[in-house]
Structure formats: structure tokens, C-alpha cells
Amino acid sequence: MKRFAKIALAALAAILSSQVHAQNYPTKTIRVVIPFAAGGGADTLTRLVLPSLRESFGGQTIIVENKPGAGTILGTETVARSAPDGYTLLVTLDQSMTMNPYLYSNLPYDPVRDFTPVSLMAMSPRLYVANPKVGVKTLKEMVEHAKANPGKVNYGSGAVSAQVTGQQLMDVTGAKMQFIPYNGGPPALAALLNNEVQLIIADIGTFAAATRDGRLTGLAVSGPRRSSQLPDIPTLREAGYPELENVGFWGMWAPAGTPQPIVAALHAAVVKAIADKEINQKITGTGAEPATSTPEELGAIVKRDQARWSEIIIRAGIKAN
Secondary structure (H helix, E strand, C coil), X not given: CHHHHHHHHHHHHHHHHHHHHHHHCCCCCEEEEECCCXXXXXXXXXXXXXHHHHHHCCCCCEEEEECCCCCCHHHHHHHHCCCCCCCEEEEEECHHHHCHHHHCCCCCCCCCCCEEEEEEEEEEEEXXXXXXXXXXXXXXXXXXXXXXXXXXXXXXXXXXXXXXHHHHHHHHHCCCCEEEECCCHHHHHHHHHCCCCCEEEEEHHHHHHHHHCCCCEEEEECCCCCCCCCCCCCECCCCCXXXXXXXXXXXXXXXXXXXXXXXXXXXXXXXXXXXXXXXXXXXHHCCCEECCCCHHHHHHHHHHHHHHHHHHHHHHCCCCC
């Protein structure tokens, strides 16, 4: 009985300690790690919400640390190995949590075991866009073109996630294409404009302007609704491929073991920031769709998408290393 009493007292002490810690949070600089280079979607999104987050935490300093490399692994692992005290956070694209466990051998973090979800921050519909020289106007025409020219159509992106969604397109349609990786959106845009690749599957932001002015041909957007940035481009469902509908997302995570009151405070701050009208409009202007969730909902989304993408990755034998 004495042993159990000691265990109970220790557990109570830990709970009380975490509550006291949370009541004082934050008392020092908060670091938000972005596993992408400056200027990318996650970086832009985080910097848009920073002023509101600082305000929610009484003006406490919050800094962004860009740590790109190895398909987001370097920055993501940094947070996984950090102290679970709310002072090191991660903002990243869904790939880090949903695809990397199957794309990389010996991944040095586990998306479920090593992280505590905080909230969604934005949804990220993908754009299927072609070089006009291909001569296609719709996604169905691109598929037929690829079928008629097996192995001669290249598709690419600045993210390996596009290789997976491209594989999904080939699985569903029977088309055969070759994936060409690029180091980020701008190089992928240049390659498409130069017809080095004929099709790109990527986030809308980098490609919206060239699509609007006719330098590129928009074929479809992957979300359930048309993009406010490209309202004339049909959804995958409208294009005849409802089974391909998918949406990437950005979210915030803390290291596993972060006290629940701190997670709740972070969640409330993110929700407040995303709900701000000015911030909301700026996020929409990047081609993303503002969104929030409970921590539990974000965790469920990760598990759902892991099940979806793992099947495609494993069947096709896609590896990023």
C-alpha cells in the first residue's frame, strides 16, 4: 500500500507541477521550427500569424527558425527531440507526418509517438498545371496524351508528396509518366515554363500568377471546392476524377509529453490568429485555405492520411532515400 501511495503522490505532484508551469507559460522565447527554407508556404503562414501569437502571449518573443533539409526530416526531428515544455514548436506540411514514415527508411521520428498535435492552420489544395505547348486544356486530355506517349511525359514538383499524388493519378488512369524532382517551387515553375516537364502537381501559390496570365494551363485543383485564386479551374471531381480528391495541410505540433494546459493555450492562440479577418485574408491570398482543428482532430487527420498514402507508396515502391 505504501508503494502505491508513493506512486499516487508522485503522479499528483507531476500534475500540479504541470499546471503551475502552464499558468506561468510562457516566460521565455518560443521557437517555431520550420523544416523548409524561408519564403515557402509553411514559413509564410507562420510569419503571418506571429504577431497575433505574440499578442496572445503578452508580447512574449516568438522566433522562426528555418531548418530545411532531407525532406523536412532535419527540422521535424529537431522538435521531436526537444524538451516538451512548449518552447519549441513545429509548423510543417502534412508530408512530414503522413508520407515520410513510408518514404524514408529508418525515419528518426514517429509522427504519433513523438509529437502532440496542436491545431491545423491551413488547408493546401494542390494544382495540376501543364505547359501550354503540350496542347491540352483538361486533365482528361493530359491523361490521354500521356497514354498515347508512354514514358515521354514528365511530371514534377518541388515536393516529394507530388510524386505520390502523381502515382495515384497513374494508378487510377493507367497513364505512364516520369517524375522529376526539384528543390522547391520556384525551380519547378522554371522547369515547367521551359517545358522540361509537361505537368506539375504542387501547391497553388507559386503557380497561380503564371496560370492566370496564360503562361501555364491550369487543369484541376485537388480540393472539394474551386480555389478563390483560380476560380476558373475545375476541381478534380468536376474534371471527372473524384477518387483523386485530396488536400494537403499545414499544422502545428509540440513535442510529445507537452503538458495539456500548455497545448490548450497554444491551440487557443492559433485559433484566435487564424480567425483574425486580416490574417485570414492574407492566408487566402497565398492560395491556401485558413483552417483550424482541435488537437484530437489533427491527430485523426494524420492517421487517416497515413492509411491513404501508405498504400500507394508501398505498392509503387516509392522511396525518397
